[in-house]
Amino acid sequence: MNYFTLFPLQGYWGKFVGLAISIVSLLLLLIYTLAGPTFLLKVFSPEKQLVSLLWLFSIGLFMLSFSKEKIDDxxxxxxxxxxxxxxxxxxxxxxxxxxxxxxxxxxxxxxxxxxxxxxxxxxxxxxxxxxxxxxxxxxxxxxxxxxxxxxxxxxxxxxxxxxxxxxxxxxxxxxxxxxxxxxxx
Amino acid sequence: MKNTVKVQRAIKNIGQSELAEKLGVSRQTIHAIETGKFVPSTLLALKLARVFEMPVEQIFELEEGD
Known part of the structure; x- marks a missing residue:
């Protein structure tokens, strides 16, 4: 059947991109928590660095969540x-x-x-x-x-x-x- | 809703994966249907009936309370 949707999901590729972004940002968040904020871009304030990482993590989760499965039945x-x-x-x-x-x-x-x-x-x-x-x-x-x-x-x-x-x-x-x-x- | 998908599959000697491939769904979906957890749509039920070469009513049966 041919359904039309206003909010189409991304293809299966989105899973991989979302997963990659989520894992990388989660690792960076862990490093941030353990080693402190200064190791990252020093031009940003510690708060801005943390929000940026959380934002990146959220984007990754969003892509992971709103992508199609390989067999999307x-x-x-x-x-x-x-x-x-x-x-x-x-x-x-x-x-x-x-x-x-x-x-x-x-x-x-x-x-x-x-x-x-x-x-x-x-x-x-x-x-x-x-x-x-x-x-x-x-x-x-x-x-x-x-x-x-x-x-x-x-x-x-x-x-x-x-x-x-x-x-x-x-x-x-x-x-x-x-x-x-x-x-x- | 009861169904005889597992029995019909055994009669036809078809594996879950093979049936899933024929219907264009995942193997987990066939498993979910067989265990009665997931009730398929009319479209999928008709496709199943076509594979098993029998009417839908012989594969799916309403239970009391459905």
């Missing part, structure tokens, strides 16, 4: 849809935690603005893309049941209450952790 498309849902959810969790009322001080200033944009970049860009990669690769290679599960929250609760309880506890802990970290900052 309907199962891959379903797994991709599940992973995209996970990514969007993580993105909103990041946004909700970054712009929560707890993030505004008594003077009406955003605590995020006082600090750096790094936390925001990590929560809204890197974490969702990493979530996508984790879900997509688990679904693609391990072929787990839950990747194909398209039931609503209520139906899942009826079908498997124990797992749903575990899931709710995990999400609650994750959100609480993010909020506590934000408040401590």
């Amino acid at each position: 309907e199962r891959v498309q379903l797994v991709r849809y599940t992973a995209l849902r996970g990514m969007v959810l993580m993105c909103f969790i990041g946004l909700f935690s970054s712009f929560s009322p707890l993030m505004i001080d008594d003077l009406g200033m955003s605590l995020m603005a006082k600090g750096s944009t790094l936390a925001l970049v990590l929560m809204v860009i890197v974490a969702p893309l990493l979530t996508y990669q984790v879900i997509f690769n688990i679904g693609l290679h391990l072929n787990t049941d839950w990747v194909y599960n398209d039931l609503s929250a209520e139906d899942n609760l009826k079908k498997n209450p124990k797992f749903f309880l575990f899931y709710i506890i995990f999400i609650t802990l994750l959100l609480t952790g993010i909020l506590i970290l934000n408040v401590l900052k």
Whole structure:
């Protein structure tokens, strides 16, 4: 069938380019963390170097995430849809935690603005893309049941209450952790 | 949804990889269909029926609750 899409994915080559960019930038980030910022281009400030590396890492993850598989069949498309849902959810969790009322001080200033944009970049860009990669690769290679599960929250609760309880506890802990970290900052 | 893909494949003596190649999908997709984890589209179901030379209803069957 000949589908038209407004947002076509890159070809399979994008996987290799994205993976290469991700690995190189991740290695540079590790070196940056261990050896300090001065080893890189000294014309940039340490903060700018770190943001540049994170930006590069995000670009790599983005290319890796939005490229076609070698055999991009309907199962891959379903797994991709599940992973995209996970990514969007993580993105909103990041946004909700970054712009929560707890993030505004008594003077009406955003605590995020006082600090750096790094936390925001990590929560809204890197974490969702990493979530996508984790879900997509688990679904693609391990072929787990839950990747194909398209039931609503209520139906899942009826079908498997124990797992749903575990899931709710995990999400609650994750959100609480993010909020506590934000408040401590 | 139940299916007899594994049985039909055994009757025809076709491996998962060979069937996947005939249908233009990955071997993991055939495995996912056989284990009942993934329900194929109408198009893929019809392609399967063509390979096995039988009606779709003989390969796929609705279960109670579907």
